[in-house]
Amino acid sequence: MRDTGAVVAVELQQKKLRLIRANSERLRLASVAAHALDATNASALLALLAARAVGCDASQGADVVVLDAPCSGMGTLRRNPEHRYQDCSRLEQLTALQDRLLDAAAQCVRPGGALVYSVCSPLEREGGERVRAFLRRHPAFTCPPVHTTHLEPFAADDAALGGERRVVRSWTHRHRGCDSFFAARVIRDL
Template sequence: MTTPSANSRAASVRLLSRVLQKQQPLEEALDPVLRGFPPRDRALARAITSTALRHLGVIDALIDKMLDRPLPEKAQDVRHILRIGITQILYLNIPSHAAVHDTVALVPDRSKHKGLVNALLRRIDRQGEKLLSKIDIPRTNTPSWLWQSWTGHYGEEATRRIAEAHLTEAALDISVKSNPEKWAADLDAEVLPTGTLRRATITSLADLPGFDEGEWWVQDASAALPAALLGDVTGKLIVDLCAAPGGKTAQLAAAGAEVIALDRSKNRLKRLEENMARLRLPVTVKVGDAENFAPERQPDGILLDAPCSSTGTLRRHPDVAYLKSQADVDKLSQLQARLLDSAAQALKPGGLLVYSVCSLQPEEGEAQIAALLSRNPALKREPVQANEIGGVGDLLNPEGDLRSLPFHLGGMDGFYAARLRKISTPSA
């Protein structure tokens, strides 16, 4: 008879296959694979899979070091089984005997690899820490294309700190409508200098005080900063481009702006509308392509949180490192440039444009804005001041743009944001 824990481990193998072989984001794979699983088994499968992805470089290095010869290409499931077994032994609080026994049970009895899996997992149980001590963990855990990009832009020391931060799962960050000190006490959270609330432990959101009343929403501390760069938005028309799922939309509406939230995905906008309904915030929602959006009247401000590679979110989405490539960054950079040109055209003279991406790639951040300013003389950078972001000057680059890194403030998403003022109407 198959035990629930074995079901969870088998599901983890299927999830790894979907992510690493079919290139499906983990969040999209969870429901199809785990449909009908009890909450506890679902949580275990998710924890095993996300942890395996978080440490995948090191886990694969251990497997390759222990093998006398590489596994054949057709034995990918065997590698996945080894990955989840090593994950449980080294990184999760699961008794080794249970991890080994239940993981080996996933290998078919007739498979010639069953003894191999058993032997390798038992060796990891005995010698895992010693083997780990011989590995450059930050470097090994980071795909080469990311390591090369980051060392070229940030330097090796900062890149190592970024890679080390990715080994820790993100805390629960919360944005509140008002009175952060009160809600920090009610939610057992701390108030960060930037105003975000942070809980060390993650639990069912609906069970927390204020959720049903719409007093707060989940939003990474760095993701809460770009909307604040628009300043006092009371009574102003602000367009939030690529708005779903709506964290920044909620910030703007809660601050008193007249908000138009635009997104091309009806399904994602449906989620945004549900979020705004819970938060009791009035927002005008429009389905449309931000590249071609022409509002009826020119807005006072535009927030363009552009589609990007999401490499700044690896603490929460470790699969991104294996789903994206430099080719994706290059393609997205072209889209971002078109979106910026369209947003600049739509903005009224004197208005503010805030551009942001949850990416660590310079092509999507610093280089993107440098290129925009060189081709559009109607825009001028308006540097961000430290007092606008809680006095945390480390979050600003030399040009006065926001550049948060995963090791800042005890852990936050990697984000880039620039604020631009439209000083004139572009000449025909």
């Protein structure tokens, strides 16, 4: 992007919002605008996109929406061993929130655009299961194979999503220095 276009960052927690703003300033990224907003509110997200549109028609939605969803953080156990003692009921709440966030984000993607979903968790319930459930609820989206060279070492098979190399995963024990995470890109039909 070379700091062109518009990056609209949405975060509900003030502490994280301050970090986004501080890093944008430190990196001199004028294209990034961070806003405090509940990302489960699709109407508010669409209004924000329309207000921030620069040289494009935001009424169709964004070219790319990246959802780095709240999760159990189980992929960061190496750095945060206390995560192993979480209450299982919290996982139910998190997966319900992840579904609501995905549904709202989907409304913000233009036809032909992409939604990237990521979590710092290796748990199938927060990764592949969320994407498969999303695709059942939103048949206008598909999950294409990963063809990006720098992601090849992390591309993973998911038979339920149509076969080989549909998602990106890192594993702490396989990819030295990395936390475990999951990501998938879904494309909205034209």
